[in-house]
Amino acid sequence: MRRAAMIAGLTATAAHAASLADVCTTANVKAALPTSVYGLTMIPSSVTASPVYNASTSGQVFFPDATYDYCGITFNYTHNGRGDTVKLQYWLPAPESFENRFLATGGMAYMISGGSSYLPGGVMYGAVAGTTDGGFGGELDIAFLLANGTINYEALYSMGYHGIGELTMIGKEFTKNFYSMGEEKLYTYYQGCSEGGREGWSQIQKYPGVYDGVIPGAPAIRYSQQQANHLYSNIVEKTLGYYPPPCELEKIVNATIDACDSLDGKVDGVVARTDLCQLHFNINSTIGLPYHCAARSSSGIGLGFGKRGTDPPSTAPSLPRGLHDSKGRRAYISYQPTASFSDAETSYNSETGEYELSIASTGGEWVAKFLELRDAENLSTLDNVTYDTLRDWMELGWKRYEDVMQTTWPDLTKFEKAGVYSYQFFGLLLQLHPQYHYCLFLVPGASHCSTNDVQANGPFPQINLAIIINWIKKGIVPYILNAIHLAGDTKFNCVYDQVFLDTWDYIFDAYKMPLY
Structure with missing residues (x-):
């Protein structure tokens, strides 16, 4: 173990000065694999690594157009005593582009992740970006039943919160090893929408000290009702x-x-x-x-x-x-x-x-x-x-x-004490609580996690990660949402008033218990 740690240190020290081709090798990735994530064991034989140059992304709603280089890696891990296999995928920025950031990404519908589709939104900001299959292939509705009447609880709880939490804890340690960060601060973020938004709130509720910032877009909370x-x-x-x-x-x-x-x-x-x-x-x-x-x-x-x-x-x-x-x-x-x-x-x-x-x-x-x-x-x-x-x-x-x-646990005391920042958006004014590090924005005209063809002049918050990075590192509070207008020239004004808020005040009296 000591030899592996020494190799990881040497490898990662070189990562700051070396080229992408130098560091993006299976040997370097194996040397940087975490060894201290409790209850989990990495599988070195599963490692793949491949440098990618001049990759480009355009026309996305959750991040802007960009061109970038990255090291695409995959490896698996297992839960001790369970004999299972969980597949992880990370994109690592070139050494000269790394900005001491890690981004976990979420999924949609019954999928725990969007695969690699959301990873560019991290790499372009100098963040290692990761995704997981949760150990069940990624699609809960396919893996949910072992047989009629028998729930696959391991897949269920992985989808619920464990899968993203483990993706992040492993990813953080791996990132620090790979880039030889030592005691340097690694800023850790999460971004997702719909099911990905629900997963974001699951991380706030279950892993409040793991993240610095969480962006849960249009979260599918109150899941059963939803x-x-x-x-x-x-x-x-x-x-x-x-x-x-x-x-x-x-x-x-x-x-x-x-x-x-x-x-x-x-x-x-x-x-x-x-x-x-x-x-x-x-x-x-x-x-x-x-x-x-x-x-x-x-x-x-x-x-x-x-x-x-x-x-x-x-x-x-x-x-x-x-x-x-x-x-x-x-x-x-x-x-x-x-x-x-x-x-x-x-x-x-x-x-x-x-x-x-x-x-x-x-x-x-x-x-x-x-x-x-x-x-x-x-x-x-x-x-x-x-x-x-x-x-x-x-x-x-x-x-x-x-x-x-x-995903409606109402006590977020640990989230507040941990100093985690979060801002949340839905397709449709601003309710702002900067003293609690939390903002809520409703985006005019937007559809669910997307722009809206019926109200094509509407904006959409495309640079969310940049906004929360500036909030955390520079203290720039997002009093307004810097949305991007993707189809024309329109000025957007946000207004706070009580009459508006009252239209969102519902009493769910069909249940004997409070519905948070």
């Missing part, structure tokens, strides 16, 4: 017996944008004040508006000519209201005004000439696989499913997965 809620639109349609054509829903969204655009003081195709839209726009005002569905093929003539009416009843007024049980108590929230009704999309039956129910697979798979423990990718029917049923599904998942996927 996943089951994808079925809410379908249950509204089923209850009302009305299945709207997609073009009707698109018409409602476009009409809402037109009506609410000016409420923020600037007509630019971006609704920055969805609170005012929620307070002042009546969705029933869209009744009577004509719509037309485009042809479904090159030889088609188009479908769904019509006007929005009340007979049969439209689903649209019910969708923004959110899930309430049969006693009128709120169980969860729904779309903000101007959001697309993607979960409500129906399918066209060419034989009957009618639109029919299309069960949203995100919600259907959650219920079938994670609640009913059946190896199925969706529900086959929503017969006899009511609003109370959906509330019960939400509560079941909450109880079963509260400590692993729900």
